[in-house]
Amino acid sequence: MMEHEIMREIIQEFFKKTLTLRLFWLSTAVILLFILPLFISTAYISLISEMLIMALAGCALNLMMGYTGMVSFGPAGLYAVGAYTTALLLKKTGIPFAATMVAGPIMAGLVGAVVGWFCVRRTAVYFALLTLAFAQIIWTIFFEWYDFTGGDDGTVGFRKPELLLSINSSYYFILLIVIICLILLWIIVNSPFGKTLQAIRENPVRTEFIGVNVKRYQLYAFIISSLFLGAAGSLFAVFSGSVFPDYAHWIKSTDMIVICLLGGMYNFLGPVIGSAVYIFLSKLISGYTMYWMLFLGIIVVFLVLFMRNGIAGFISHKIAPLIQENKETEK
Amino acid sequence: MIEVEGLTKSFGGLTAIDNVYLKFKKRELSSIIGPNGAGKTTLFNLITGHLSPDQGKIIFNGRDITNLPPHEISRVGIGRSFQRQNIFPRLSTFENIQIALFSAKHINGKLFSQAKNMLRDETDEILESVGLTDKKLMQAGYLAYGDQKRLEIGIALAIEPQLLLLDEPTAGMSPRETIEITKLIKKLVKKRGLTLIFIEHDMDIVFGISEKVKVMHQGRIIFEGTPKQVKANAEVQKIYLGKDKK
Numbered sequence: 348m349m350e351h352e353i354m355r356e357i358i359q360e361f362f363k364k365t366l367t368l369r370l371f372w373l374s375t376a377v378i379l380l381f382i383l384p385l386f387i388s389t390a391y392i393s394l395i396s397e398m399l400i401m402a403l404a405g406c407a408l409n410l411m412m413g414y415t416g417m418v419s420f421g422p423a424g425l426y427a428v429g430a431y432t433t434a435l436l437l438k439k440t441g442i443p444f445a446a447t448m449v450a451g452p453i454m455a456g457l458v459g460a461v462v463g464w465f466c467v468r469r470t471a472v473y474f475a476l477l478t479l480a481f482a483q484i485i486w487t488i489f490f491e492w493y494d495f496t497g498g499d500d501g502t503v504g505f506r507k508p509e510l511l512l513s514i515n516s517s518y519y520f521i522l523l524i525v526i527i528c529l530i531l532l533w534i535i536v537n538s539p540f541g542k543t544l545q546a547i548r549e550n551p552v553r554t555e556f557i558g559v560n561v562k563r564y565q566l567y568a569f570i571i572s573s574l575f576l577g578a579a580g581s582l583f584a585v586f587s588g589s590v591f592p593d594y595a596h597w598i599k600s601t602d603m604i605v606i607c608l609l610g611g612m613y614n615f616l617g618p619v620i621g622s623a624v625y626i627f628l629s630k631l632i633s634g635y636t637m638y639w640m641l642f643l644g645i646i647v648v649f650l651v652l653f654m655r656n657g658i659a660g661f662i663s664h665k666i667a668p669l670i671q672e673n674k675e676t677e678k
Numbered sequence: 679m680i681e682v683e684g685l686t687k688s689f690g691g692l693t694a695i696d697n698v699y700l701k702f703k704k705r706e707l708s709s710i711i712g713p714n715g716a717g718k719t720t721l722f723n724l725i726t727g728h729l730s731p732d733q734g735k736i737i738f739n740g741r742d743i744t745n746l747p748p749h750e751i752s753r754v755g756i757g758r759s760f761q762r763q764n765i766f767p768r769l770s771t772f773e774n775i776q777i778a779l780f781s782a783k784h785i786n787g788k789l790f791s792q793a794k795n796m797l798r799d800e801t802d803e804i805l806e807s808v809g810l811t812d813k814k815l816m817q818a819g820y821l822a823y824g825d826q827k828r829l830e831i832g833i834a835l836a837i838e839p840q841l842l843l844l845d846e847p848t849a850g851m852s853p854r855e856t857i858e859i860t861k862l863i864k865k866l867v868k869k870r871g872l873t874l875i876f877i878e879h880d881m882d883i884v885f886g887i888s889e890k891v892k893v894m895h896q897g898r899i900i901f902e903g904t905p906k907q908v909k910a911n912a913e914v915q916k917i918y919l920g921k922d923k924k
Binding site for chain 1: 726728747748749750752757764766767768769773776777780781782786787788790791792793794796836837
């Protein structure tokens with residue numbers, strides 16, 4: 348009898364511990380993502396591919412928004428630069444596929460460096476307006492430059508490596524790249540550089556007085572964010588096989604901002620959760636009614652009023668303490 | 679150590695700092711006193727590069743630092759604390775100090791190494807010296823007011839300054855906290871061989887810590903001397919201390 352009791356306690360303890368381990372949950376999720384194509388139809392796989400790409404875009408934006416405290420209204424501009432670079436290179440040149448995938452983020456990073464150089468000169472609402480203006484300039488270029496980009500017909504019919512022709516194989520490709528990018532971003536936000544960005548978010552004036560050139564660090568954050576936004580854009584170009592000016596539109600930027608807010612800005616994986624929930628909801632609701640935008644509005648109102656730290660914030664502040672009582676002492 | 683020559687700054691029509699000449703010697707503990715609006719905080723903002731002067735020069739260790747941006751001034755060895763608590767509220771107490779140390783050691787540009795365990799001993803040492811060791815994992819914004827002030831001094835110390843500027847370090851504190859923080863400042867400054875300039879309203883602290891006192895009034899320095907001389911001076915009594923006589 349006694350032994351039985353002890354065994355049960357040990358098992359309970361084991362579950363309590365593993366369930367609260369972040370690494371355990373993460374690896375479970377990753378394994379699940381890798382075996383998913385065995386169980387569900389390709390329609391869902393392509394939906395999840397889209398979620399993964401938007402998760403990366405959200406996390407890239409969040410480096411600026413959640414970690415550095417710079418609210419950008421124009422992330423879609425840089426995302427589109429990545430998408431167009433890859434698409435146009437695939438269409439008009441013969442350079443290897445891998446090179447076009449690298450060129451996308453690099454081009455976005457370069458454009459981000461120029462745009463960011465202007466934007467970091469202003470703060471708060473002026474910064475946001477500048478980013479919006481630049482994104483709309485980028486949109487106009489893609490829209491109007493018909494001979495080169497195809498205007499509103501988009502850039503379509505570019506080559507794709509044979510390996511990525513099936514939905515499942517392109518899903519694996521996207522999954523792999525997104526995971527690599529997220530690991531890189533995770534390393535960056537936890538580095539001394541990432542901590543310095545958080546100090547800037549918390550208190551830019553004080554950060555200046557500990558000897559940090561705040562504007563320069565904000566520019567670095569802008570460039571790094573642009574690189575990863577570009578990577579997400581390149582992935583989406585390859586995934587969908589077509590690129591349109593609307594990728595740069597402010598509506599797309601709004602999607603990314605809502606993804607960050609919905610998932611939680613102050614949590615690294617917040618945008619990943621946000622992307623999954625947002626895209627799922629958008630597909631679900633737009634299947635029933637034309638008024639998806641109406642529901643989007645309601646979601647935003649709800650988020651801003653009742654869930655300021657998003658789903659991830661809600662879980663870690665409200666639900667996690669219920670499961671794990673001694674969190675403070677451990678942390 | 680630091681010299682201010684003919685410094686002038688006006689806002690609109692108001693001259694906040696009016697042709698001020700000041701000299702502070704190395705390892706000297708000085709205070710600046712004066713009624714509200716005398717220009718004390720403006721003087722600090724000019725020295726630390728938060729504002730740029732209309733006229734005049736600021737010389738630190740023989741180097742002209744006038745018009746340098748704040749981050750460079752902090753790098754030459756001038757640390758400051760602020761009148762209102764000025765910390766990184768959503769980061770832990772530990773991280774508040776650690777990030778300042780990253781900057782001091784020029785490693786805050788490192789992208790690919792994990793910050794968590796870097797400079798742990800150095801950070802702990804500073805936390806210990808300002809008495810926040812047992813609160814190091816707390817979110818800094820939740821610290822009690824007095825502890826936030828301690829943290830601020832800790833952040834200022836982390837950049838290893840030669841000159842420390844403290845703007846009303848005891849403002850808003852209870853009498854007990856005031857005594858503790860005064861002791862702490864005195865101890866830290868002596869131990870580290872710092873030069874200290876502080877703004878203060880509480881005369882007990884001014885006369886308790888400082889070796890030299892500068893009295894400001896309407897943007898001008900109207901008197902300089904030892905605490906004893908200041909107490910004895912009739913003009914200072916009239917303008918400033920008069921109000922304080924209980």
